[in-house]
Amino acid sequence: MAMYNTKVMEHFTNPHNVGEIENADGIGTYGSPVCGDMMQISIKVEDDVIVDAKFKTFGCGSAIASSSMATEMIIGKTIDEALSMTNKQIVDELGGLPPVKIHCSVLADHAIKSAIYDYAEKNGKTYAGLEGFDPNAEEDDHHHDIEEEE
Numbered sequence: 001m002a003m004y005n006t007k008v009m010e011h012f013t014n015p016h017n018v019g020e021i022e023n024a025d026g027i028g029t030y031g032s033p034v035c036g037d038m039m040q041i042s043i044k045v046e047d048d049v050i051v052d053a054k055f056k057t058f059g060c061g062s063a064i065a066s067s068s069m070a071t072e073m074i075i076g077k078t079i080d081e082a083l084s085m086t087n088k089q090i091v092d093e094l095g096g097l098p099p100v101k102i103h104c105s106v107l108a109d110h111a112i113k114s115a116i117y118d119y120a121e122k123n124g125k126t127y128a129g130l131e132g133f134d135p136n137a138e139e140d141d142h143h144h145d146i147e148e149e150e
């Protein structure tokens, strides 16, 4: 476990925002093309601000730490601010992840965008940050573990 820093271990052993929001305004599920693990994020939105976010995952410890951190980061942010967040910011906020685990942060990042996409679709909204985003894009076979940023 020495490859993980204290902050990652903290979020892994005591993750924040685990679960699913009842009557969520948006739910996004994403499967990693790299490892096949799954992530679900649900969000509650009021006046374009994400007031709550929760996650459930069939993912590894890095995915758990990333989603714990990522949900913390988006709560209180506007949709536009949340959409501009990258997986690199999640990794930086965690104090780093081993290179082979960067894709686990992508899982969190994509699941958040998928949840916002769901919210936007249900409410007939459009956001610049969603342009070109395909929630089902896991089929394409890119394997850019390191630089997979939006």
Ligand code: FES
Pocket: 032, 035, 036, 037, 059, 060, 061, 062, 063, 101, 103, 104, 107
């Ligand atoms: S190895 Fe699959 S999310 Fe980390």
